[in-house]
Amino acid sequence: MPSSVVAHMDYYPASATLRITYTSGEIYDYLHVPLKIYEAMKASTAKGFYLNKFIKGIYPYKKVTS
Incomplete structure (x- = not known):
């Protein structure tokens, strides 16, 4: 998943939380994110x-x- 912005991402389906680790090292949780949005981002070539x-x-x- 090479990206100049997103270093890593995880998805927690039980809480519909998308955790993004930015290349800067900052970590944010995005809340109430549907699974289909996570899957689309995961498949995207431009994260x-x-x-x-x-x-x-x-x-x-x-x-x-x-």
Whole structure:
């Protein structure tokens, strides 16, 4: 999953939480993210673009660490 923005991502289906680890080292949880959105992002060749267009500003989030 090479990306200049997203270093790693995990999805927790029980809570519908998408955890994004940015290349900067910051970690954010995006809440109430449907599985189909996670799967589409996982399949995307432009993870940062997908994140900005379909997740940020749409789903609530919380910063986990920096």
